[in-house]
Amino acid sequence: MTVRIGIIGVGIMGADHARTIVEHVPGASLGAIYDADRKRAAEIAEETGATDVAGTPEALIADPKIDAVLIASPDQTHATLTLACIAARKPVLCEKPLAPTSQESLQVLAAESTLGKRLVHIGYMRRFDPAYTSMKAKWKSGVLGKPLMFHCVHRNVSAPPWFDSKMAIANSAVHEFDIARWMLDCEIASAHVFQPEAATPGVIVKPVFLVLRSGSGQLVTIEIFNNATYGYDVRGELVCEKGTVSLLSPVHSETSVALAQATAYPEDWRPRFADAYRLQNQAWVKAIAGGQNIDGAASAWDGYAAGAVAEAGLASLAQGRSVDVSLAMKPALYR
Amino acid sequence: MTVRIGIIGVGIMGADHARTIVEHVPGASLGAIYDADRKRAAEIAEETGATDVAGTPEALIADPKIDAVLIASPDQTHATLTLACIAARKPVLCEKPLAPTSQESLQVLAAESTLGKRLVHIGYMRRFDPAYTSMKAKWKSGVLGKPLMFHCVHRNVSAPPWFDSKMAIANSAVHEFDIARWMLDCEIASAHVFQPEAATPGVIVKPVFLVLRSGSGQLVTIEIFNNATYGYDVRGELVCEKGTVSLLSPVHSETSVALAQATAYPEDWRPRFADAYRLQNQAWVKAIAGGQNIDGAASAWDGYAAGAVAEAGLASLAQGRSVDVSLAMKPALYR
Amino acid sequence: MTVRIGIIGVGIMGADHARTIVEHVPGASLGAIYDADRKRAAEIAEETGATDVAGTPEALIADPKIDAVLIASPDQTHATLTLACIAARKPVLCEKPLAPTSQESLQVLAAESTLGKRLVHIGYMRRFDPAYTSMKAKWKSGVLGKPLMFHCVHRNVSAPPWFDSKMAIANSAVHEFDIARWMLDCEIASAHVFQPEAATPGVIVKPVFLVLRSGSGQLVTIEIFNNATYGYDVRGELVCEKGTVSLLSPVHSETSVALAQATAYPEDWRPRFADAYRLQNQAWVKAIAGGQNIDGAASAWDGYAAGAVAEAGLASLAQGRSVDVSLAMKPALYR
Amino acid sequence: MTVRIGIIGVGIMGADHARTIVEHVPGASLGAIYDADRKRAAEIAEETGATDVAGTPEALIADPKIDAVLIASPDQTHATLTLACIAARKPVLCEKPLAPTSQESLQVLAAESTLGKRLVHIGYMRRFDPAYTSMKAKWKSGVLGKPLMFHCVHRNVSAPPWFDSKMAIANSAVHEFDIARWMLDCEIASAHVFQPEAATPGVIVKPVFLVLRSGSGQLVTIEIFNNATYGYDVRGELVCEKGTVSLLSPVHSETSVALAQATAYPEDWRPRFADAYRLQNQAWVKAIAGGQNIDGAASAWDGYAAGAVAEAGLASLAQGRSVDVSLAMKPALYR
Numbered sequence A, B, C, D: 001m002t003v004r005i006g007i008i009g010v011g012i013m014g015a016d017h018a019r020t021i022v023e024h025v026p027g028a029s030l031g032a033i034y035d036a037d038r039k040r041a042a043e044i045a046e047e048t049g050a051t052d053v054a055g056t057p058e059a060l061i062a063d064p065k066i067d068a069v070l071i072a073s074p075d076q077t078h079a080t081l082t083l084a085c086i087a088a089r090k091p092v093l094c095e096k097p098l099a100p101t102s103q104e105s106l107q108v109l110a111a112e113s114t115l116g117k118r119l120v121h122i123g124y125m126r127r128f129d130p131a132y133t134s135m136k137a138k139w140k141s142g143v144l145g146k147p148l149m150f151h152c153v154h155r156n157v158s159a160p161p162w163f164d165s166k167m168a169i170a171n172s173a174v175h176e177f178d179i180a181r182w183m184l185d186c187e188i189a190s191a192h193v194f195q196p197e198a199a200t201p202g203v204i205v206k207p208v209f210l211v212l213r214s215g216s217g218q219l220v221t222i223e224i225f226n227n228a229t230y231g232y233d234v235r236g237e238l239v240c241e242k243g244t245v246s247l248l249s250p251v252h253s254e255t256s257v258a259l260a261q262a263t264a265y266p267e268d269w270r271p272r273f274a275d276a277y278r279l280q281n282q283a284w285v286k287a288i289a290g291g292q293n294i295d296g297a298a299s300a301w302d303g304y305a306a307g308a309v310a311e312a313g314l315a316s317l318a319q320g321r322s323v324d325v326s327l328a329m330k331p332a333l334y335r
Helices: A010-023 A038-048 A057-062 A077-089 A102-115 A130-140 A165-184 A271-291 A300-319 B012-024 B039-050 B057-062 B074-088 B102-115 B130-140 B164-183 B269-290 B300-319 C013-022 C037-050 C057-062 C075-087 C102-115 C129-142 C166-186 C267-288 C302-320 D012-024 D038-048 D057-062 D075-087 D102-115 D130-140 D164-182 D269-289 D300-319
Strands: A003-006 A028-034 A068-071 A092-094 A118-120 A146-155 A190-196 A208-214 A217-224 A233-240 A243-247 A254-255 A260-264 B003-008 B027-032 B067-070 B093-096 B120-122 B149-157 B189-196 B207-214 B221-226 B233-240 B243-247 B255-257 B260-264 C001-007 C028-034 C068-071 C092-094 C120-122 C146-153 C188-194 C209-213 C219-223 C233-240 C243-247 C253-257 C261-265 D003-008 D028-034 D068-071 D090-092 D118-121 D145-154 D186-194 D208-214 D219-225 D233-240 D243-247 D253-255 D260-264
Touching: A003 A057, A003 A271, A003 D233, A010 A068, A010 A271, A010 C102, A028 A038, A028 A057, A028 A068, A028 A092, A028 D208, A038 D186, A057 A077, A068 A077, A068 B027, A092 A271, A118 A300, A130 A165, A130 A243, A130 B255, A146 A165, A146 B189, A146 C219, A165 A190, A165 A208, A165 A217, A165 A300, A190 A300, A190 D068, A208 A300, A217 C146, A233 B130, A243 B300, A254 B130, B003 B057, B003 B269, B003 C302, B012 B027, B012 B039, B012 B269, B027 B039, B027 B057, B057 B074, B057 D260, B067 B074, B067 B269, B074 B093, B074 B102, B074 B120, B074 C075, B093 B269, B102 B300, B120 B300, B130 B233, B130 B269, B149 B164, B149 D219, B164 B189, B164 B207, B164 B221, B164 B300, B189 B300, B189 D068, B207 B300, B207 D208, B221 D145, B243 D269, C001 C057, C013 C028, C013 C037, C013 C267, C013 D130, C028 C037, C028 C057, C037 D300, C057 C075, C068 C075, C068 C267, C075 C092, C075 C102, C075 C120, C092 C267, C102 C120, C102 C302, C120 C302, C129 C166, C129 C233, C129 C243, C129 C267, C129 D253, C146 C166, C166 C209, C166 C219, C166 C302, C188 C302, C209 C302, C219 C261, C253 D130, D003 D012, D003 D057, D003 D269, D012 D028, D012 D038, D012 D068, D012 D269, D028 D038, D028 D057, D057 D075, D068 D269, D075 D090, D075 D102, D075 D118, D090 D269, D102 D300, D118 D300, D130 D164, D130 D233, D130 D243, D130 D269, D145 D164, D145 D208, D164 D186, D164 D208, D164 D219, D164 D300, D233 D300
Parallel strands: A003 A028, A003 A068, A068 A092, A092 A118, A146 A217, B003 B027, B003 B067, B067 B093, B093 B120, B149 B221, C001 C028, C001 C068, C068 C092, C092 C120, C146 C219, D003 D028, D003 D068, D068 D090, D090 D118, D145 D219
Antiparallel strands: A146 A233, A190 A208, A208 A217, A233 A243, A243 B255, A254 A260, A254 B243, A260 D260, B149 B233, B189 B207, B207 B221, B233 B243, B255 B260, B260 C261, C146 C233, C188 C209, C209 C219, C233 C243, C243 D253, C253 C261, C253 D243, D145 D233, D186 D208, D208 D219, D233 D243, D253 D260
């Protein structure tokens, strides 16, 4: 059975998903594409060989020739479109975040719970990244003892002027919130945000540094620096009782020239996480074809929980003190 | 269009090809499998969902429901089966080596030339490995100047007792012969084989060390150590006029425990070259679907030429001196 | 002129100082040794060729054949002995900490100020470590822009049962407090201590994690883990506006064996900081011989200031909130 | 006892020796300096506080206030001056090479043998380098099995136009010849020289690649590239039956800027081998003070043997084939 996928939103992220599916995912076909920019939709459809260009997201979701939906439209549309997919009983892979607010995420949880079946996956693709899965396998092997601290770093070359500290928490750090929950197998209990104030006047830098406390008592430290200039760089070290394990980024060659031995940083996330997106999308399609949920992927609950940590982080940013994460009772469907 | 592939030979290598196609290659289906061991063929067919189990390789090649053939049967069958594919006008990806002798390889070149069309690719998958392609891109960028020396190392955990120094040259080093030709864009002119004789009595080690001279005047040094014990490890450094570039192997995490900071070696080639096989097979299928040859893949000529270097290497091993590579005139089809 | 040095206290640290002076410091001689354990003093004197074994620390300080004093006795004796050296007008290199309390450190500042001459250096030897000096030179070169964050990690193999979280701050983290002040050329303004609570019951781990704010607005994060088991490991990354620079530890070879590529961690600080102690002691002796203060070494003020940060850290540990560092006015002598 | 050292020749190398002694070697004093360039001699004497400037090398050697002599004058003077030191019964540390020809080296062996006492050390300082000593300790520990191959690389930023392939063998590769003999605890039996001929016309590059066979049957491969442009870089990998060990160069920090993560290469040998020179000279002075030979340092025999390998290498360069190393019988004094 070929899974016919419709993609809503083909900006940079959605277009990459389309290409990943066409080039790397057996058992899938691109059934339809929608984008608010019709011209862009038509271009990506032609490039990827997608069958149709849909007139509205709703039409795409309703299309009987579409088996599953991938949502990569603007953040504020995620929850509404996900609810529409649930209503249409179609599996959906929604880019993070699930919703701008916990309230909206809770509506998705409620809808899935009413349906009694999980259809929603959130695109926290790091769960499929070989570096993170290798790290988790290492500590699960027992050789390092229990995790005590998880140090995370997320740096981008540059962010647009409107990408402020709130977005650093709500849009960048959510990846860390999700992966920390997944790595440590527990929820996050509280968040405390710090910021340096030392930059050259006029230089746009708004790094944030978060200290989270997990429900199991671990510390999770997170540096988010969206104007780090030097490269796209995601780092992580899991400090355990008897040893530590660190992420390594994919790098294929090393050059010695002009008095330096160097490896290259990518300019954005795509080279760093190409494998993660590929493996995530393969797993998603395989699960749909087999009538299963993806093992290990982020559920709607995970999307909600990461958002709840972000809300605590935003409150801490505003108030300058530690803020507890407020979580609803976990519905039975997600246990 | 879906390319329906038949696989001849599903030992470790052929079975891996079958899995790679099913899991990672859109646009392909497994149409039939043949193996001398019928039980094995049936098991792999069931595992991978291949449509048929063929009774003979000839039947598989002749099957009108098969569009292209992947040969992973024992080495001595390669040339005959490849010739059969040419006769049937079907694209074929033949595992290396193309043939045990240059004479047989030349028959394949003759058959393709008579047909006037290239149908044969040889599975020298390193040409698709991100480390080697990154290395080649780096020197082609011009920043390092021209290549002068290419140092290659190929080490295995262990080899069976019957895997002697001749096989180290004819079966392991051929990968290096091919990749050196591809990296330097020229043929190999001569080979000189050295061997250490220092091992503990009874310890099975037969490393060989080759010094090749390229047609453009570069030196290529190759260490082949098939009983290196410590891990599967392929290294390479291209030394150019103004700098060098070295291969890096894929490694996803680093562990600190028990007074050591360490990364893991794989036990065999599969983790090291999984990306290369995946990208090669994707490119092959895409090329067939598009009616094209794979850009950059090894042709029958490349298979022949690597074999010719191996023959020079074997002669040098026997004679203890440098031996020139003897190459036939290159047919027009391969220019 | 040969500088005749007396060493007070020849436990592990003092004995290492004695050996460093004898083996690596031209222009110095070991004039006398004192230790509360007379037998130990005699053994180290014999091993190192020290001229005398002093009966009391006071006698050593008063000895006219002693030009300069190195204090490596128990922490609580440091201030008193340093004051005695000032009274005797002898240059003194005092192991950290200068004093258990700021009050006592202030007495040393007052005594030096009254004398009107700086005689005291504190053994914060990291200021001479090639990794830290290389880091500082890198950001001072301007290529990275201004520092924003300094991430520090200090891990030991194991600590004795009585080495609690307070000592982690007052005895281990003070090295980080000093080096952060030196690296950033400013004082520390506040400290906030966090601790994970996730260890296996019965396992002795009391890591602390500090977030400091510098007077210039930088964040300094410090992990102290004195029971890290896996090795002695000091790490640091200085995150600047346009790039980062990280410390590298001295390591001389890399081994590939048993499926791992590994480098070794030392079991304690000695291999890691041997160069720093050597260069510090050479600089100290050279400065004394030249009648100068050591350029870049920690002064009594630096000893006081690091202690003041420790006091803020201890208060934060007790109170669970950020605590401001309380600093006296800097005497003119140290500006 | 202070060892009063005289230095003959204070070009780059000799001046560095003078500074190393003054700054890092307790128990030594600089008694006299000689250089053919009187002005240079006076400058270095003033800089380092040397007591005298000698009028001739002979006067320096004869000076009763000089206990030991360090020879860093031009290569062709080494043997004559060393013989003069033996005649004067003064310990001598002679920079490599001992002599331009084996014949002259044999005269030194004869003179020492006649005296019946070893006074001569050759400045093959790599034997004191922490990377090489760490490598040797590793294989001697037994965990890797016996050595089979030793791969060596020596690259300089640039060499003057008159530094031809002969000098690459006689002046650069001799360091590798000595360290290979030391590492493998045996003599070198034969040498085979190869050269790439692929450089851009007009670009001065004359790399040489040597394959040596040791008396114990190991292969030693050596690349010498004196115009490598990118940095001063000495590499080595010892391949043993069960694993390998590689040299690491001293590097103190790592920088991430402008899409690259990089460490720096030094421009010449001084940062790379500063520790080796320091440790060698300390060991030399300590041995003299104690009336002993330096444990592990190169003897006159070692100087002769490295030169004999160079002669075989030069013959191979001229003849294009493997050449056996011709060694005299080892005098009893050196066994």
